[in-house]
Amino acid sequence: MKMRWKREKAETGLSAVCASPRGYKYHDGEKIYATVSPLMNSKRSCVGWYWVAGWDSNVPTKNACGSPCATPEDAKAQAVKYVKHHLANGQAQISAERR
Numbered sequence: 448m449k450m451r452w453k454r455e456k457a458e459t460g461l462s463a464v465c466a467s468p469r470g471y472k473y474h475d476g477e478k479i480y481a482t483v484s485p486l487m488n489s490k491r492s493c494v495g496w497y498w499v500a501g502w503d504s505n506v507p508t509k510n511a512c513g514s515p516c517a518t519p520e521d522a523k524a525q526a527v528k529y530v531k532h533h534l535a536n537g538q539a540q541i542s543a544e545r546r
Contacts, residue, residue, distance in 0.1 A: 449475065449476075450473060450474065450475045450480060450530075451473070451474070451475075452471045452472070452473055452483075452523060453471065453472050453474060454469055454470075454471055455469045455470045455471065455472065456469070457469060465491065467485050467487055467491065467493065468485045468493055468519075470482055470483050470484040470485065470519075471483040471519065471523060473523070473526060473527065473530065478502070478503050478504040479502040479503060479504060480500060480502065480504040480506055480526075480530045481498055481499065481500040481501075481502070481506075481526035481527070481529070481530055482498065482499050482502070482526075483496055483497070483498045483519055483522045483523050483526060484496070484497060484498075484499070485519075486512060486515045494515065495515030495516060495517060496515060496516045496517070496518060496519045496521070496522040497510070497511050497512040497514075497515045497516070497522060498511050498516075498522045498523070498525060498526035498529075499511070499512075500526055500529050500530055500533075504530075506529075506530050506533045506534065507533055509529060511525065511526075
């Protein structure tokens with residue numbers, strides 16, 4: 448299975464005026480394995496990037512917003528490492544059997 452990152456669509460119209468940076472989705476064409484999003488502060492400034500794994504992929508859910516990364520590339524690398532680790536160790540299949 449070939450997995451790849453896809454950037455989220457840009458906002459249009461008035462919603463684009465105050466839009467935050469676009470995030471990314473790690474998918475294989477059918478399932479989403481992880482997402483990377485900007486971590487925003489109360490003044491709508493990006494203070495880092497975090498990733499969330501799981502979604503509909505049967506990979507154990509993990510939210511890394513408690514330890515944000517400086518760049519989206521760092522967050523993407525951590526997410527890929529987490530997803531590949533659990534796919535290689537069969538954790539995804541175990542989670543699927545429990546559902």
